[in-house]
Amino acid sequence: MNLSSLKPAVGSVKTRKRIGRGPGSGLGGTSTRGHKGQKSRSGYSRKIGFEGGQMPIQRRLPKYGFKNINRVEYKAINLDTIQELADAQQLTKIGIPELINSGFVSSKHLVKILAKGAVTSALEVTAHAFSKAAEEAIIKAGGTTVKL
Numbered sequence: 001m002n003l004s005s006l007k008p009a010v011g012s013v014k015t016r017k018r019i020g021r022g023p024g025s026g027l028g029g030t031s032t033r034g035h036k037g038q039k040s041r042s043g044y045s046r047k048i049g050f051e052g053g054q055m056p057i058q059r060r061l062p063k064y065g066f067k068n069i070n071r072v073e074y075k076a077i078n079l080d081t082i083q084e085l086a087d088a089q090q091l092t093k094i095g096i097p098e099l100i101n102s103g104f105v106s107s108k109h110l111v112k113i114l115a116k117g118a119v120t121s122a123l124e125v126t127a128h129a130f131s132k133a134a135e136e137a138i139i140k141a142g143g144t145t146v147k148l
Contacts, residue, residue, distance in 0.1 A: 076112055078114050115133035126146040130145050
């Protein structure tokens with residue numbers, strides 16, 4: 001065996017279709033594009049959403065709703081989550097850094113504390129927003145709330 005005797009495996013190399021090289025090639029004439037029509041022409045590209053002249057779906061359907069540009073999105077954290085975190089790490093103060101370190105939120109998120117679950121220990125909780133019920137539950141347990 002030497003380099004000059006190497007060949008690719010049988011059937012692994014195919015010859016390229018030579019389209020539009022005359023009738024003798026079998027691929028002349030219409031060059032595999034069928035007869036006439038827009039798609040047979042060079043440079044054809046369909047616009048996004050074009051449905052052959054039929055009214056496209058984005059124009060058939062009516063406009064719906066709106067986006068409130070003043071909306072503020074919060075990441076919701078429940079009281080039971082805060083209590084679990086406080087018990088696991090023996091914390092009395094829970095703020096955004098503790099929630100980021102434990103993987104509940106990212107530094108980009110605004111945090112809102114919600115009232116699902118219960119708080120059993122007195123905690124100082126710092127967040128961007130609190131629901132009324134959550135704030136009452138934290139204060140009832142002897143803790144304090146700090147809004148950022």
